[in-house]
Amino acid sequence: MSEKPKSPDKMTFAAGGKSSGKQETGTLGKAISVLDIIANSSEPLRFTDVLQHSDQPRGTLHRQISNLIEEGFITVNRDNSYGLGLRLLQFASKAWAGNEFRNVAAPHIQKLHEATGETVHLGILRDVEVIYLDKIESRQNIRMVSQIGNTAPAFCTGVGKAALSGLPDDELRERIKRIEFRRYTANTLADADALLAEIGTIRNTGNAYDREEHEMGIACVAAPILSPTDRLFVASISVTGPAYRVTPEMLVSWAGITRDTASAIMSDMKTQLSPRS
Amino acid sequence: MSEKPKSPDKMTFAAGGKSSGKQETGTLGKAISVLDIIANSSEPLRFTDVLQHSDQPRGTLHRQISNLIEEGFITVNRDNSYGLGLRLLQFASKAWAGNEFRNVAAPHIQKLHEATGETVHLGILRDVEVIYLDKIESRQNIRMVSQIGNTAPAFCTGVGKAALSGLPDDELRERIKRIEFRRYTANTLADADALLAEIGTIRNTGNAYDREEHEMGIACVAAPILSPTDRLFVASISVTGPAYRVTPEMLVSWAGITRDTASAIMSDMKTQLSPRS
DNA sequence: GATAATAGTTCCATTATGCGGAACGGTGTT
DNA sequence: AACACCGTTCCGCATAATGGAACTATTATC
Numbered sequence: 001m002s003e004k005p006k007s008p009d010k011m012t013f014a015a016g017g018k019s020s021g022k023q024e025t026g027t028l029g030k031a032i033s034v035l036d037i038i039a040n041s042s043e044p045l046r047f048t049d050v051l052q053h054s055d056q057p058r059g060t061l062h063r064q065i066s067n068l069i070e071e072g073f074i075t076v077n078r079d080n081s082y083g084l085g086l087r088l089l090q091f092a093s094k095a096w097a098g099n100e101f102r103n104v105a106a107p108h109i110q111k112l113h114e115a116t117g118e119t120v121h122l123g124i125l126r127d128v129e130v131i132y133l134d135k136i137e138s139r140q141n142i143r144m145v146s147q148i149g150n151t152a153p154a155f156c157t158g159v160g161k162a163a164l165s166g167l168p169d170d171e172l173r174e175r176i177k178r179i180e181f182r183r184y185t186a187n188t189l190a191d192a193d194a195l196l197a198e199i200g201t202i203r204n205t206g207n208a209y210d211r212e213e214h215e216m217g218i219a220c221v222a223a224p225i226l227s228p229t230d231r232l233f234v235a236s237i238s239v240t241g242p243a244y245r246v247t248p249e250m251l252v253s254w255a256g257i258t259r260d261t262a263s264a265i266m267s268d269m270k271t272q273l274s275p276r277s
Numbered sequence: 278m279s280e281k282p283k284s285p286d287k288m289t290f291a292a293g294g295k296s297s298g299k300q301e302t303g304t305l306g307k308a309i310s311v312l313d314i315i316a317n318s319s320e321p322l323r324f325t326d327v328l329q330h331s332d333q334p335r336g337t338l339h340r341q342i343s344n345l346i347e348e349g350f351i352t353v354n355r356d357n358s359y360g361l362g363l364r365l366l367q368f369a370s371k372a373w374a375g376n377e378f379r380n381v382a383a384p385h386i387q388k389l390h391e392a393t394g395e396t397v398h399l400g401i402l403r404d405v406e407v408i409y410l411d412k413i414e415s416r417q418n419i420r421m422v423s424q425i426g427n428t429a430p431a432f433c434t435g436v437g438k439a440a441l442s443g444l445p446d447d448e449l450r451e452r453i454k455r456i457e458f459r460r461y462t463a464n465t466l467a468d469a470d471a472l473l474a475e476i477g478t479i480r481n482t483g484n485a486y487d488r489e490e491h492e493m494g495i496a497c498v499a500a501p502i503l504s505p506t507d508r509l510f511v512a513s514i515s516v517t518g519p520a521y522r523v524t525p526e527m528l529v530s531w532a533g534i535t536r537d538t539a540s541a542i543m544s545d546m547k548t549q550l551s552p553r554s
Numbered sequence: 555g556a557t558a559a560t561a562g563t564t565c566c567a568t569t570a571t572g573c574g575g576a577a578c579g580g581t582g583t584t
Numbered sequence: 585a586a587c588a589c590c591g592t593t594c595c596g597c598a599t600a601a602t603g604g605a606a607c608t609a610t611t612a613t614c
Contacts, residue, residue, distance in 0.1 A: 057604075064601095
């Protein structure tokens with residue numbers, strides 16, 4: 001389809017996936033794009049609905065879905081609409097538990113939580129979104145996969161902006177082109193220029209702030225975590241709280257310790273994971 | 278490969294997947310079996326390691342892994358070993374949030390937790406394992422011993438045995454053949470006969486017990502949740518606690534309310550999900 | 555309740571796609 | 585240096601995905 005496999009794509013950034021573009025990696029890619037359609041739909045989709053969102057012919061799509069059901073990646077609801085299957089949960093639980101980066105970061109964000117008393121997030125950048133990799137919440141049951149694994153737009157969250165600031169300039173501009181600057185609150189950054197300016201500040205100061213830009217009443221301070229190796233990825237941590245309790249001054253007062261935690265994680269990544277074993 | 282595609286397989290049970298057998302569903306199945314290898318390995322695997330666990334030739338396996346990396350389903354660690362990718366987290370988060378059954382059950386298990394004060398589990402049967410779909414924990418220990426999405430053997434857990442008891446007899450016998458009766462504790466059921474006997478009791482009384490059969494010091498009472506429709510699946514709920522605090526008598530005293538909760542969930546499934554929208 | 559319209563499933567010849575043997579390149583070991 | 589090992593790339597071949605069309609089931613309309 002389309003044209004040609006295109007150049008080898010030196011090595012993708014961040015969570016190692018496609019850049020949300022169009023081109024699919026053969027059979028597997030097609031199958032996964034079906035998953036994507038189902039995952040990203042706000043309302044339940046039945047067969048024909050999926051067919052419309054997809055560019056596959058009926059017969060083909062039908063087999064693809066059948067296979068995915070067979071493998072437990074898709075479940076069919078009572079009304080014949082599709083949902084993502086529980087097999088994914090099974091895998092995700094292991095993906096999470098075994099994640100190198102998360103494991104290294106875990107004790108640090110725990111300490112950061114104890115120091116600040118507020119919710120701490122660990123996020124990693126995937127294209128123009130942030131995936132929440134871990135979270136230490138103030139006194140709540142941990143809803144494992146619900147919050148963790150969630151994604152949020154990068155341009156209007158502390159974690160996201162901090163992570164973006166870690167990208168090299170050319171890559172950054174590429175990504176920003178793909179951002180849809182939706183206005184979530186009155187404070188949401190309006191366009192690419194505003195974002196670029198802000199990222200300049202983040203690079204200078206080492207901290208990103210979210211001043212109720214994504215959700216009214218939620219504010220945070222964040223710091224970027226850069227990849228210690230050639231295998232590139234960018235992530236970040238944040239301290240988040242309700243705006244009525246967490247004043248801008250408090251956020252500023254946590255900026256230092258947040259940066260320190262981030263660099264502690266970076267240096268642990270370097271030392272703990274370097275030797276070829 | 279092997280012989281013939283085999284009979285149409287009327288409709289698979291439970292979490293809708295393959296029965297852990299051999300036969301793969303074409304390209305997709307092969308890819309997923311690679312994921313399985315990586316997921317189920319206790320130690321990190323490098324390329325050659327995976328090659329040995331797989332029956333694919335080098336070139337083929339290499340491409341499969343490359344594709345999976347490309348799609349974010351596999352990540353490569355610093356030492357070139359593989360892990361499951363974060364893309365899975367992203368999907369799983371949505372699979373969990375959108376799961377019909379879990380959503381219906383949620384308020385009920387919450388109530389059950391409030392009534393008993395102990396940890397409540399919601400599990401669903403997949404082949405001979407149980408996937409934990411939800412969990413409400415007593416607010417003492419923050420450590421997530423059993424995370425959502427985790428699996429445990431069915432034959433030695435309360436949730437698992439309860440779920441098994443909901444299978445029709447022929448299917449049950451099929452599954453039991455595939456169980457590996459590993460001895461986890463002194464109380465673990467030893468073989469198929471012991472399990473069948475126990476399942477008889479469960480069917481009569483409506484409750485399954487785990488008397489430190491999977492993990493020393495952990496006991497629970499469970500009740501099965503049968504599929505209200507023709508689309509078959511079996512699940513169950515349990516109330517779990519540390520044996521030093523939760524006596525056998527207490528478990529028995531919770532048997533009734535556990536059964537009631539299970540049937541409340543079943544009836545909600547019927548009513549809430551019946552109409553064609 | 556009959557008929558039309560829509561949704562979902564199956565079939566099968568075609569060929570694109572994944573397959574896999576073999577050859578190549580890199581890294582560390584005796 | 586020569587060897588052994590691990591990972592990557594190549595390319596002719598055949599399998600497995602494709603997709604148009606025919607068929608069945610389900611829902612809407614008169």
